[in-house]
Amino acid sequence: MRPIIFLAPADAMKPVILIDAFYDSINRDSCQDFLLTNGEGGKTIDMAKRRQMRIISTEDSRFTSKEWINNTFRDLQRGVLVSCGWPYKIPDELINKFHASVNCHGSYLPDYRGSRSYMHYWANCSEFYGASIHYLTEDFDDGNILVRGKLKCFPDESHDQIFIRTAELCGHLLVSALEMVKTGNPGFRVKEKPVRYFFKRTPEEFETHHSVNIERIQNNQPPVLTPHKLLD
Numbered sequence: 001m002r003p004i005i006f007l008a009p010a011d012a013m014k015p016v017i018l019i020d021a022f023y024d025s026i027n028r029d030s031c032q033d034f035l036l037t038n039g040e041g042g043k044t045i046d047m048a049k050r051r052q053m054r055i056i057s058t059e060d061s062r063f064t065s066k067e068w069i070n071n072t073f074r075d076l077q078r079g080v081l082v083s084c085g086w087p088y089k090i091p092d093e094l095i096n097k098f099h100a101s102v103n104c105h106g107s108y109l110p111d112y113r114g115s116r117s118y119m120h121y122w123a124n125c126s127e128f129y130g131a132s133i134h135y136l137t138e139d140f141d142d143g144n145i146l147v148r149g150k151l152k153c154f155p156d157e158s159h160d161q162i163f164i165r166t167a168e169l170c171g172h173l174l175v176s177a178l179e180m181v182k183t184g185n186p187g188f189r190v191k192e193k194p195v196r197y198f199f200k201r202t203p204e205e206f207e208t209h210h211s212v213n214i215e216r217i218q219n220n221q222p223p224v225l226t227p228h229k230l231l232d
Contacts, residue, residue: 002099002182003032003079007086010057011042014167015084018104019047021171034076063094073097080181082174083136087115092138100181101136103143104170106163108150109134110190113141113231114198118166122159123201123209125223129153129162131169133177135187144187146177159206198228 008015023031035048038061048055056072063069073079081101083090095101107117108130114120121129130150135143149169153162180187201209206226213223 001031001178003034003076004178005034005036005056005073005076005079005081005098006053006084007036007081007090008044008084009042009087010037010039010045012044012085014106014163014170015044016047017164017167018084018171018174019051021168022174023051025172025175032079034079036081061088063091066093069093069097080178081136084170089138089140090136095136095138102133102146102174102177102181103136103141104174105132105134105141106166106170107141108132108148109141109145110192110195110231112196112198114228115200117198118162119159119201119206120198120226120228121153122157122162123206123213123226125155125210125213125217126153129166131166131173133170133173144189146180146185146187147173149173159210195231196225196228197231198226201226 006015006019033051034054034056035044036056036058037044037048038058039045040057045055058068060068077097078099081095081098083101083103085104090101105117107113107121108128109132112120118129128150130148132145132148134141134145137143149172151165151169209226216223
């Protein structure tokens with residue numbers, strides 16, 4: 001297996017759940033893995049140490065130094081960069097440094113683009129939610145899809161449960177995605193509609209929206225969606 005460079009915040013639960021699910025699904029003896037992160041301590045760092053991953057830390061979360069990128073990854077260019085909840089735009093210089101770069105996105109693409117998709121699924125009382133692994137490009141959540149999966153959304157599920165199940169699904173899907181990358185699979189585009197980008201909301205706004213939709217459903221009315229825009 002090619003070297004895997006997981007790009008993740010130093011203190012976040014998504015990469016912890018995702019990476020644990022990934023490694024529980026494979027024979028790790030064949031892996032050469034790294035954690036590329038932006039801190040010295042936190043939940044992700046603790047997981048990486050427990051898993052005996054090699055840690056690469058930087059204070060430059062936006063990777064503005066081409067020299068640092070070239071020097072740091074000179075011997076890892078045949079590797080695969082895997083973004084796990086990275087909150088910043090990833091520059092082309094980093095994306096193109098590796099054999100391939102992929103993103104673990106918590107929605108069933110091409111719909112539900114944007115951050116915290118699990119909260120939008122929950123607030124919208126959706127019938128299902130999902131996860132996708134796609135190639136990274138300079139446009140958010142727009143690269144060719146390698147693999148995706150759906151999960152049924154149960155009425156009594158909390159947003160925390162959706163978050164955990166989505167992260168676990170990403171980890172399991174990543175196994176197949178990396179095999180596809182290994183064989184040179186270019187991924188695929190889909191023409192499904194609608195394609196929506198959902199905007200950032202506060203926790204209070206999500207809670208209010210969820211409560212409104214629960215009441216609407218109880219009154220046999222369709223739920224209303226959180227603020228978003230339609231994409232072509």
